[in-house]
Amino acid sequence: MAGRRLTKWFVAVPMAALALATVYPLLFTANVAMKTRREYVLDRFSLSGALRWENIASAWTSVGMSRYFLNSAIVVTCSVALLLLFGSMAGFALARLRFRGSSVLFLGCLAALFIPFQVIMIPLTRVMADAGLVDTYPGLVLAYVAQFLPFTVFLMTSYYSTVPAEIVDAARIDGNTLYGVYWRIMLPLGRPALLSVGVLNALFCWNDVLISLLMMPSAENRTLMVGVTSLRGQYSDDIPVFASGVLIAAVPVLVVYLFLQRQIADGVTAGATKG
């Protein structure tokens, strides 16, 4: 037994080192964002002499991160709202209503889940261009909804399958319409799954760069992640401002992660244990 305890401590040391290697890059970036250019050139590692928010402010205003931030916030909010609405409706219908072709529809959703984005990205750009949706908010929102809807429907269907069918029947007998059952019963019941799926979808949309690069080509419509990629060329000589821009894009994710870590992990693993 003593031997086993020793082994555990032996393993714990490299694991702690790895944990440090996992968080250090972000801490380093945060520290650099607080430095002056002179401080960074003189010493890369020393702690910044003071908390200087000027770099953050200059990244926010003069570089235009505020505009990109707003673009991302609008697009992500709309996309997640639509994903949750359509996903829960379809999940309810597929899990609890028997109608002609329901199993075919579910299989269709599963099949869509396995199509990688790369395979459809060129035809999709064509379709969007033909519809006049390139470089518009609705276009990007629609692209995100299309991309993440199969996953959302899949998770909501498997969640609603665990809701007892008697609840739906009882609500129908009480005189609720189908939409009434959905709105008053299924939607509130689905809250834990909606939270988990919603957070995950918000992260996917917030972090995406490829879809937004294709759908929003013009500079003023950039989302935050595309904005970060453009920082590299413009501010390669002003490292603290560059680091500030990166920090602005990372902080929302960090906050969400601190509060909703369990929901994120649940969403990620749901596919693994059910599929």
Next chain:
Amino acid sequence: MAPTVLIIVALRLWPLVLGVNFSFTGDGARNGAAVGLLVLLLPVAVAIPGLLATSIYLRVPGHRVYRGVYFFPAVLSPVIVGAIFNLLLAYDGPLNTLLGGVGLGPVDWLGDPDVAIFAVVGVHVWATFGMALVVFLAGFAALDPSLLDAAKVDGASLPQTIWHVIIPGLSRTIQFVFVTTMIGMLTSMFGLLFVMTSGGPEASTYLPEYYIWVQQGQFNQPALASAASTALFLIMLVVGLAQIGVLRRAGRES
């Protein structure tokens, strides 16, 4: 049996990998081992999170903290990860300063064609091992604890426990992680490549996804790009199915 395996691997499978690789590097580009490298790295990229998850499951000191810390980079956008490592790996950046401090010459992490692909794939593994770790932990949660107790009563050593109890018990999870890790390497490195190297230097970091984007976005050749993306899809399908088949068989034999 051994010669057969050797011959098939050396003269059948390896050229297949090379051929796939050539088709993605483009003419005049270096025949860097991009895709082949990924295939070789795959077992490592699965084993590391597997071992870490095992340690966390067996309650190494501090196990509560590790899960949350390790998973964190996986929720960051590849763009942010790439931008951070652009800073860290710059030629006059902190990592080279650190290496210089112990007398190792500066390495041009992202500018040397022989090094850049390793740097980018390394960063990708750094950013995503937490994802596989969380999936492994979910697998452990579904594992029957009485099996582990039985192993403990029988006096099994840790490696014996891992080999005879944990690996067979988690075979479905391992399959899943194998396939998703491979798909991740083939299809979710666009953000990193876009930020860190733009496919360079000398096209040494062209991975399939990036190639498709360049053909479409830069050279405006949708037909070529579509052909490449269809080929990528077929490769993923075939390799994914083959992996599941191989792992199934291995699981049945043990």
